[in-house]
Amino acid sequence: MNLLYPVLLSSVLWLAGCATVTPDAANTAEAETPAVHTPRYPNGALSPITRTQVTTPGVASLSAPADLWDRIRRGFAMPDLDHELVQDREQWYASRPDYILRMTERSSKYLFHIVEELERRGMPTELALLPYIESAFNPQAVSSAKAAGMWQFMPATGTYFDLKQNVFRDDRRDVLASTRAALDYLQKLHGMFGDWHLALAAYNWGEGSVGRAIARNRKAGLGITYAELNMPAETRMYVPKLQAVKNIVNTPEAFSAELPLIENHPYFQAVDIKRDIDVELAAKLADVTVSDFRALNPSLSRPVIFAAGIPQILLPWDNAKVFERNLDAYGKGQYSSWTVWTVPSTLTVADAAQRVGMSEEGLRAINNIPPRMVIKAGSALMVPRTASTLTDVSSQVADNGHVAFAPEIVTRRTTVKAQKRDTLASLAQRHRVSVANLADWNDLKVGASLKAGQSIVMFLPMRASSAVATARGPRAGAKVATSARSTKAQPQTSKKGGTPSKVRKR
Known part of the structure; x- marks a missing residue:
């Protein structure tokens, strides 16, 4: 064993000597293989860089962001739009420092979450500034075209992106749900057009409109960039507004703007x-x-x-x-004072209030029931919770609850004299009532025959009965007597009326 140590030591020294390079040998190697430096030249003509490019770092910083604004700046990744409209919007915002301050202070509750989601998806952080353009970061904002929330979703587009809209809640205003839907939509649009400026135009104007504008330009041999498309004034200003806000956030001192401190921390x-x-x-x-x-x-x-x-x-x-x-x-047991009652049949507000033990005014107020309306069957009404309704509201009702109304029709008792060859069917058709109702009002069978001059009672809407009373000629019926004192409120179902509102966006 004692002989083994010298042998090992000599082996190590021999190997070390083989691996050692003398100073002369090293100098000789350097002299034989000089370093080669190949200069790199840019391709094409040089172009001036923008203010954003000057201050945006080209490599990732090892230091943590000073605040959320710093973090947003580091994630800028969209090409800048160099257009005269950008300068116009910069001046507009810079001349309104109070507006900028209010808007940015309001955003402090939501901005961290939006930046987190953008970074998680690998999207440009400029998009976190988009709600400044859409709604000034007001989640309760509603446009004239019925777009709602800080991301301004139209009802149909909100439904497409699984934003629930019912009588109890509107997910277009929800912070988490609307942000998820907006970023899903923007990613979809970027995938369609391959350009963030065009994606933003489609977010404002609609993907179909942008697609048709591109097709028109291609057919005419024109360019298809954002600046080259023919679009409405609102969409034309849309990306310049975002670029202007981006420039102000990037260098607020250049615009004498004050950005409130927003910590790089969840709110x-x-x-x-x-x-x-x-x-x-x-x-x-x-x-x-x-x-x-x-x-x-x-x-x-x-x-x-x-x-x-x-x-x-x-x-x-x-x-x-x-x-x-x-x-x-909390030990009081009851957490909620309200539950939901599904209306079993079409009722007047007074009847519904009586059934649930509320005043008519109270039922109208809590459920936003307009005047002169009846409540249609299947409507989900908020009513006080009682000892017999301790069960929480089901997911089916919570996710799909709706309230539907129909005009409350006030009728007037009217007497009509039957003419020769009149039947209940002909009278019902002439006065636009059902044969069954007409028979019931007069205690007759549906197929009963009538005599000329026989008095037939009808309950007609106020306007209709007035028209009958003043009409003349055989087509209007003969000798009509009306009673102004006898009125009756009757629920009347009606088809869903109206046409979709003009879609401004999405």
């Missing part, structure tokens, strides 16, 4: 709820005001949250734990 947390709960109680347990609670949960349109439809609520980061502790300690 809110999602908290699970397992029971229906009043909005006021949820806000109280979280130790926030009702207005602050609704700002983070803007999709709610009623004073109660149905857990089957909205299993999570958003709360300020520091208040989430407060809510969970207070909810666990």
